[in-house]
Amino acid sequence: MRLAYTAMGQYPALAVRGWQDPCGDRVGFARRLEVAMIEDEPGSAHPDSANPSPEPLEDAMNRHHRTVGLWIPLLILAGVADVLAAESSGSSAERDIEAALQRYTAAVKSGPVDAIVACYTEDADLLQPGMAPLHGRKAIRDFLAPLATQFAVESAEMASDSLQVFGDFAFQWGAYRQTAGPVGGKPGRYEGRFAAEWHREADGAWRMRRLMVQPVQSQAQ
Numbered sequence: 001m002r003l004a005y006t007a008m009g010q011y012p013a014l015a016v017r018g019w020q021d022p023c024g025d026r027v028g029f030a031r032r033l034e035v036a037m038i039e040d041e042p043g044s045a046h047p048d049s050a051n052p053s054p055e056p057l058e059d060a061m062n063r064h065h066r067t068v069g070l071w072i073p074l075l076i077l078a079g080v081a082d083v084l085a086a087e088s089s090g091s092s093a094e095r096d097i098e099a100a101l102q103r104y105t106a107a108v109k110s111g112p113v114d115a116i117v118a119c120y121t122e123d124a125d126l127l128q129p130g131m132a133p134l135h136g137r138k139a140i141r142d143f144l145a146p147l148a149t150q151f152a153v154e155s156a157e158m159a160s161d162s163l164q165v166f167g168d169f170a171f172q173w174g175a176y177r178q179t180a181g182p183v184g185g186k187p188g189r190y191e192g193r194f195a196a197e198w199h200r201e202a203d204g205a206w207r208m209r210r211l212m213v214q215p216v217q218s219q220a221q
Contacts, residue, residue: 093165093206097172097198100206101158108178109156113148117141120208121199127212153180154187158194170198170206176213192216 100119107115117137120126126134126143134140160174173195181187192215199209 093170093200094163096200097163097165097170097206098160100198100208101160101172101196104208105156105158109153111148113141113144116144118207120211121201124208125210127210129214150183151180152183152187153178155179168200169209170200172196172198190215 104116104119107119117140120137120140122137123135124137124140126140134143155178157177158174159176160172162173164171173193176190176192176194178190179187180190192213194214195212196208197210198206200206
């Protein structure tokens, strides 16, 4: 039994003396494929080799299997490391977005308006029922500025129910509660749902690219 090369000199073939399978072939396709996998290993027969005597097939196959056995654990470890790195990156992004949400909530309660607006991207959209979408920081600021002088926010809470991060973008759903009312007047309690699209910008900060709020109930205190 010996290892020989085809006329093209690229793929080896297995020459077997005195043996044929029931189909009349000297060797099956799977056997040829295994031999092809070891053609470039040290010690394999090759037309350009200084030593024309081919390495015994069984020795070459055993060496090949040992080499593959060494690589498999390394590949598994590399895959595990990639998964752990991705999970760590995702957890870090989630913490940063949660911190950004709480900064926004604090700005809604205490102001100033510019602190609220700074939580949005330049091209952000603010969507609320019963009014046209507000597009861009200027439109959002122009809407909030007069409200800040007319209304007082006693408390504000925003809690996330779900957060999905996709690289530099993230989508969040949750609930909000506010206690607010006219300056000097009786406050009311406002609750609802919100959906936010976040974008991590060039400075590394997460800002809202789109915020949609949907009140579910309000009650005067």
